[in-house]
Amino acid sequence: MPLIQDKNALAFEFGQLCSDAGYAIMEVYNSDFASRSKDDASPVTDADELAEAIILAGLERILPGIPVLAEESFSAGFRPEIGSTFVLVDPVDGTKEFINKNGEFTVNIALIENRVPTAGCVYAPAKKRLYVGGSQAWAGDLAAGETVGPAQMAPIQTRARPASGLTGVMSRSHADAATLAFADAAGVTERTSAGSSLKFCLIAEGLADVYPRFGPTREWDTGAGHAVLNAAGGAVLTPDGAAFLYAKTETEFLNSAFVAWGRRP
Structure with missing residues (x-):
């Protein structure tokens, strides 16, 4: 089965890209880094750009030819021609959290098909917490740079609405x-x-x-x-x-x- 059709396998591949990018992010996070302002006045750091480069290279390997809409490339003026299938990338979601060093920033990758997300990964490298979702969802503890696989993960699901509110x-x-x-x-x-x-x-x-x-x-x-x-x-x-x-x-x-x-x- 092609990878793009196996949504669970693709979500774990996204998880590995997030882990790899997370390693580069944490090297910046643990250094005396500086932030800069983009044209829209939002902040950016070296971590955003390093992580995006790692993810884009990985996506070209696992999903060759699929358009990618990535935040930093978009901010730099790149407008890919997207069709019914494309990938969304936010290399550091929560740059303000990154700069404030509260750990609540993530690496995000998602496949969009016919305007709907069908596979994705959210990784919080400072919290060492990884979430993946395809046809099922899993979460697990994972240090940046570690190998991602089902063995480290447990299935997750939403809860019923509490009667108390x-x-x-x-x-x-x-x-x-x-x-x-x-x-x-x-x-x-x-x-x-x-x-x-x-x-x-x-x-x-x-x-x-x-x-x-x-x-x-x-x-x-x-x-x-x-x-x-x-x-x-x-x-x-x-x-x-x-x-x-x-x-x-x-x-x-x-x-x-x-x-x-x-x-x-």
Whole structure:
């Protein structure tokens, strides 16, 4: 079976690329690094660029010819011709968390097919925690640079909605009034914070129930976490319950508001 058709095997291959990139990221993280500002005023470090180069080389090896939309290449002006199948890459999701050294940054890779994430990996190298999702989802502890395989991982799934109220996971950097209002209306009685795409993963492993996001994101911020959450039994929808789709070329891949659910409302 071609790798692109075996979604679980592909998700683990993404995991290995994330582990390899994570090793380079941690070398920068543990050094006296400096950050710079991109044209859009967002921060970037050497870790973003080193990790993206490692991932792009790996994707060319395992998925030759498949277009890749990667954050740093996009910021540098590269606009790949994407069709119904492409890969999203965020080499360091949560650069502010990286700069602040709180460990809550991730490496994200996702396959998009017909506007839907079908395989993905989210890796938090500072936390040594890896999440992969294809037709199923797994999580496990893994140090950066280590070999990725099913032996280190355990299956994960979302939990049933607690009768006592939902646990909402919020952005550490971007929770706003609209997000908080939605959480209250949805029945959130407990709130927890997390950085980067770890928010999707907390729901995927049954530690939270809902993640509303009304602030701006790009597709590479969400694709991998969305894939893992889908594989664990969850869903990402628009606030009014419609499908949350990718390949939004008309907005330069800018996302609108979304809500990640452990179980559909």
